[in-house]
Amino acid sequence: MQALHFGAGNIGRGFIGKLLSDAGVHVTFADVNQQIIDDIAKRHEYPVNVVGEQSTTEIVKNVDAINSTSSEVIDHIAKVDLLTTAVGPQILARIAAIVAQGIIARHKQGNAKPLNIIACENMVKGTHHFKQEIFKTLPVELHEWVNTHIGFVDSAVDRIVPPATSKTGDILEVTVETFSEWIVDETQFIGKIPHIKGMEPVDNLMAFIERKLFTLNTGHAITAYLGFYHNIATIRDAILDERIRLIVRGAMEESGLVLIKRYNFDDQKHIAYIEKILSRFENPYLQDDTARVGRQPIRKLGANDRLIKPLLGTFEYQVQNTNLLIGIAAALNYRNDGDEQAVELADLIANKGVKAAFTEISGIENNNIIVQKVEELYTAMQNRQFV
Incomplete structure (x- = not known):
């Protein structure tokens, strides 16, 4: 062959x-x-x-x-x-x-x-x-x-x-x-x-596509953006920071509730899958940079990608999304002069404001209540008021 x-x-x-x-x-x-x-x-x-x-x-x-x-x-x-x-x-x-x-x-x-x-x-x-x-x-x-x-x-x-x-x-x-x-x-x-x-x-490929997208990709991206925000260079060091770990695990649990309801996944098996993902992020033999994993934030904030798609699922199934919103705000705060999309994102926010930029990239309606929450979280991060 x-x-x-x-x-x-x-x-x-x-x-x-x-x-x-x-x-x-x-x-x-x-x-x-x-x-x-x-x-x-x-x-x-x-x-x-x-x-x-x-x-x-x-x-x-x-x-x-x-x-x-x-x-x-x-x-x-x-x-x-x-x-x-x-x-x-x-x-x-x-x-x-x-x-x-x-x-x-x-x-x-x-x-x-x-x-x-x-x-x-x-x-x-x-x-x-x-x-x-x-x-x-x-x-x-x-x-x-x-x-x-x-x-x-x-x-x-x-x-x-x-x-x-x-x-x-x-x-x-x-x-x-x-x-x-x-x-x-x-x-x-x-x-x-x-x-x-x-x-x-x-x-049933879509179930597996979304399991990976909503868990590994979502968790990886949020780890990267929060790590970069806190000036942490590697994914391993970021996920070992307890502040970041709690948010990342929380976001994966929120997206996991969407998967469990949508595909009837076994909840205990999915929690075990989340723990497996977290242990992979900790792998001491892999040196992966938060800057690399966070690159192309505009694509990753798209309606069908790792941050917004699980968020939309939380609307559909009426489950919590607090940690996902923190991850999204961290993505909007990603400032990396070496990444073309990060520069474009910063320019878009500077010219239109974070609410208009976020709704344009994500496709979420401006009157959705979470848009205001994202703006508040984004502003707190900008002002270094976010722990």
Whole structure:
């Protein structure tokens, strides 16, 4: 089995690429970083440090790499069995056109074997979004053929892969946590679902997407924003601060009530899941910066993302949201000159005021009572009156 994977960064190499290679799949990485491409193409392997109580270094083999802007990408798409991505939500639209060209080539060559495409991104229904971008540049007359021969499979991915500098100077070395979760929608595959250890097909994907989004992503973001606010550099140090920990756990419990009511989750099992997430944030072997995790605050304050979507759920099920609101106010206070969206957010608040900026970004109506609460919390933080 052959796969083309867009994105040879830390997540691509340390998570999806590793799982595919471990399952015996030949993986070709597509990326724009020529140094990484050349090293993978020369060595056909790279080390992954899996860190936790039982840390190991594993060698990922059976890999190759090409430049994602080259015509080789089109040739690969015409013949591979699986196409995956780990490029970031904003990049999907940029690579859609060349993927469409590869699909056109596949059709011209008469390759009727199933091809399944899985966008492994931190976003809800990322593959559905990717499909929409691909279809924009596909001829209309090919749409029916594509829907028959190509599966667009949504997924939920979960593994903390922080930036890490190799002690040996190896550009390909990557460090990951022991925990990983890759859940895919089994109803969206075309043809036989490939057996890949670590990839779990389910028929109720949205429940798992929201469980991860409302718990790991929500907690991670709030930890980052409160940590950054308190001048704490790392996620581990932030979550070990009892002030922050109480708010983060409280926010995950509030979003958890939404999940329990919406999907009939077992409440005790979900509390255990929250505790597992908190312990992952504490992992002493992972050095992840609050500044990195907090980046792109405008996206993270969007209606379908990790802060506002669970908040909307608290309206729907009439459950408490005090800690979620603190996390949202902390996100609005995120001031990082090294992050383009943080600068844009600060400018928007300066020009329009926090209430108008918040409602514009989140889509929440201005007359909603929580808008006033967010403004009050934001102002208290601005005035350093928030403990």
